Amino acid sequence: MKKTFNFIGILLLLLILVGSLFYFINNEPLPEGKKGKAADALAIKMLKALDGNAFENTEILKWSFRNKHFYTWNKQENIVHISWAQYKVTLHTKQPEKSELYIEGKISNNQELITQAQNFFNNDSFWLVAPYKIFDSGTERRIVKHKNKDALLITYTSGGSTPGDSYLWILDDNYLPTSFKMWTSIIPIGGVSATWSNLKNTKSGIKLPTKHKLSIFGMEIDMGNVRGYNEKADELAHKILKAIKHEKYKKTRYLEWSFGGRRHFKWDKVKHIVDVSWDTIRVNLFTKVIEKSTVFFNEELQEKADSIIVKKAWSIFNNDSFWLVAPHKLFENGILKSIQKVNGKEALLVKYTIGGSTPGDSYLWTLDSNYIPKSYKMYVPSMKMNGTSVTWEDWITTESGTLLPTNHKFSNGRNLSMGTVKGYN
CATH class of the missing domain: 2.50.20 (outer membrane lipoprotein receptor (LolB), chain A)
Incomplete structure (x- = not known):
């Protein structure tokens, strides 16, 4: 028995050492950047490359997140239909008190599940439309040098489920985003990157990602059959x-x-x-x-x-x-x-x-x-x-x-x- 405890102790110690080493190698401090006209100008160029006006006019967005959460977002009416497992929620994003929950087809007043749906939407929609939201209320924009090129650092001071998070957008020569680095409360390692590629041109004119690949352990996020139409x-x-x-x-x-x-x-x-x-x-x-x-x-x-x-x-x-x-x-x-x-x-x-x-x-x-x-x-x-x-x-x-x-x-x-x-x- 004593040998078993010794083995477990050594294993835990090794895991801690490996984890600490991984953190030391991969953790990046949040970069400093400059707010002001230059940062806003870069943000406008990114929005123009993505056709921000088309996003404002888009009526309906459809996608899924890791084939677990499924969405139909009527953007102009501020209503999202969310389904997962045996649950379906009609979420009113501007008037959450009007939201409705159905469990196996029967209406329910379980507010915890409605709040969970709201949190799902905040997270999963970010992975779909984040670059279009860089001028939302509660956002700060800074310009940062990344590999001798201008990059755009966005900090969310309010809104969403995790205010305080920051994202550094890496852009190509045409100002389209190709990836971002994250400093978030739910990921302890700073600077984890994710691709923003495999863009799909939708019927409403916006460019949406169909999947993302993260730098941490090669994780991949599938966005399903992404659609945007009017x-x-x-x-x-x-x-x-x-x-x-x-x-x-x-x-x-x-x-x-x-x-x-x-x-x-x-x-x-x-x-x-x-x-x-x-x-x-x-x-x-x-x-x-x-x-x-x-x-x-x-x-x-x-x-x-x-x-x-x-x-x-x-x-x-x-x-x-x-x-x-x-x-x-x-x-x-x-x-x-x-x-x-x-x-x-x-x-x-x-x-x-x-x-x-x-x-x-x-x-x-x-x-x-x-x-x-x-x-x-x-x-x-x-x-x-x-x-x-x-x-x-x-x-x-x-x-x-x-x-x-x-x-x-x-x-x-x-x-x-x-x-x-x-x-x-």
Whole structure:
């Protein structure tokens, strides 16, 4: 028996020594940093890289944490549906007293479990959206040098379940976070790192991590099937498409119009060929295989199409067709949609992340009582437009049955006519 106790004592001593050595080697002191404009500027760059505006507009987030806790977060309504084991909680994040608990489908008033759900959410949502929360109330930002590069130290002075924790965000050359180091009350070792990679581009436009790997013992945190989307914005977009007879638009083969009387178009949507003409130039533009395009001067076919002219025709078509059919293209790839309030009514904010001539542009559509677009505000950085207002008016029902606008008016009084608009088969 004495030998057994001696063995246990030696084993405990070895464990203590190994633990102490591990702590001594891996523990890092909290770095010092400088608060102020430089730290805030770095934080803004990180938010911009992640598209912080898209996060603010995101309606619903779904994920799981280690395949144990499952979440549907209706962010705009401040409601989270949490489930684990035999429990389900509808958590009201702003009014926790309204939260509801169900155990095996039966309602319960067990407040300890509701508090546990709140703590789960505080922890597990951090691993999903922490970089988007760096300007929340109770946060302090400092700039720190890490391996000769600027890093961002965030300290939570209040809020959450463990105020006082600090996180040092390591950024790449584009200011996207790649990892962070932690100084928290629940981890005794300072400076434990975790990856912030394997980012997924969601439908709402935000980048969310699908898993994390920790430096301590190679632990991994799986975030499950991560999703971010805007359900109500999609519903509003569908109402717009229904109002402008989009199903008829999809079946329309030919569209004809002009742009301010200066440029003229005939578009064969089936063959993806557009006849674009201005001045003495006419281009048969093959939108899918641009190299096949042909150029005419004074109706004389050029033996070799001038690539500069073809490129100009392509740019003209991208711009001028937008003014005719933009509302019909709300569900194309690379388009982010969210809802904003304008004069107390729902408006649709549309951002183009790819395609066209100037990806990154945004348009805020206001609608009439029948969901037909009546105007938009343009946010086009390349043209220094920051909310320029333009009407979409004099809609007509074409021969093919779809709706298209024939006029636009700018806030400065300038009118843009689309000419004699036609849609037919």
